[in-house]
Amino acid sequence: MTDSSIAVPRQKLVWVIKDTLTVARRNVLRFLRLPRLLVFSTIQPVMLLLLFTYVFGGAIADDAAAYIQFLLPGFLIQIVVFGSSQTAVGLAEDLSGGLIDRFRSLPMSRPAFLAGRTLADTGRYVFLVALIVGIGSAIGFRFQNGALPAVGGALLAVSFGFAFTWITAYIGIISKDVETAQVAGFVWIFPIVFASSMFVPVDTMPGWLQAFARSNPVTFTVDTVRTLSLGGAIWNNLWKSLVSIGGILLVFVPLTVDRYRRIP
Numbered sequence: 001m002t003d004s005s006i007a008v009p010r011q012k013l014v015w016v017i018k019d020t021l022t023v024a025r026r027n028v029l030r031f032l033r034l035p036r037l038l039v040f041s042t043i044q045p046v047m048l049l050l051l052f053t054y055v056f057g058g059a060i061a062d063d064a065a066a067y068i069q070f071l072l073p074g075f076l077i078q079i080v081v082f083g084s085s086q087t088a089v090g091l092a093e094d095l096s097g098g099l100i101d102r103f104r105s106l107p108m109s110r111p112a113f114l115a116g117r118t119l120a121d122t123g124r125y126v127f128l129v130a131l132i133v134g135i136g137s138a139i140g141f142r143f144q145n146g147a148l149p150a151v152g153g154a155l156l157a158v159s160f161g162f163a164f165t166w167i168t169a170y171i172g173i174i175s176k177d178v179e180t181a182q183v184a185g186f187v188w189i190f191p192i193v194f195a196s197s198m199f200v201p202v203d204t205m206p207g208w209l210q211a212f213a214r215s216n217p218v219t220f221t222v223d224t225v226r227t228l229s230l231g232g233a234i235w236n237n238l239w240k241s242l243v244s245i246g247g248i249l250l251v252f253v254p255l256t257v258d259r260y261r262r263i264p
Helices: 003-032 035-061 064-083 085-096 099-104 110-138 147-174 178-184 189-194 207-214 217-230 235-261
Strands: none
Touching: 003 035, 003 110, 035 064, 035 085, 035 110, 064 085, 064 110, 064 147, 064 189, 064 217, 085 099, 085 110, 085 147, 085 178, 099 110, 110 147, 110 235, 147 178, 147 217, 147 235, 189 217, 217 235
């Protein structure tokens, strides 16, 4: 194999990376310059955390300080799953506004548009997780299993959000308008979020709902982040969570890329 034959794939890889970072930068700047998105992504999660802790904490755990220990690891999963709905809206807006057509007319890597979007959204999840951990710590949450497991739990939450971003990216591309994407990208999230171990133990649910909650990928991931944060057996839920993340990516990355390539 000659040096020139090796250099061509390397040049293509560099091209893809540069284009991906350019698109990611564009999405980050757009996020920062839209007050509505900033409010939704920062103030709303903080308000929900405080409301769940102080409104429901006394009823569920008899003490808000005790409930925050149970709630916050699961709440990290909620904010990234809910946050992924912005991907559907953003892509539908770019598609209906003609931005995607302009990008496709440029001499740029085709996968870079989707990769850049998901990369920017993953950076948003990192910010949200750090923000909620900070607020949670201020109102009484404490990691009880050491620093490394805590970091591992945060990374797992971000990874779960990254996987869900590809689901909502597919929804955004197949939606015909922003309004449809807003509904389609959000309404299906409620059952899988609330019918899980995120807010209450699964054992407290009706029997028929327990069956769904115990097989819910959100439950696997919430329980894993909770044990990483507070201690306990990790592997039984960790492998299920990793398989769920891998399965989502295996299905929706090719679906989304294929659908994007077939945009007329």
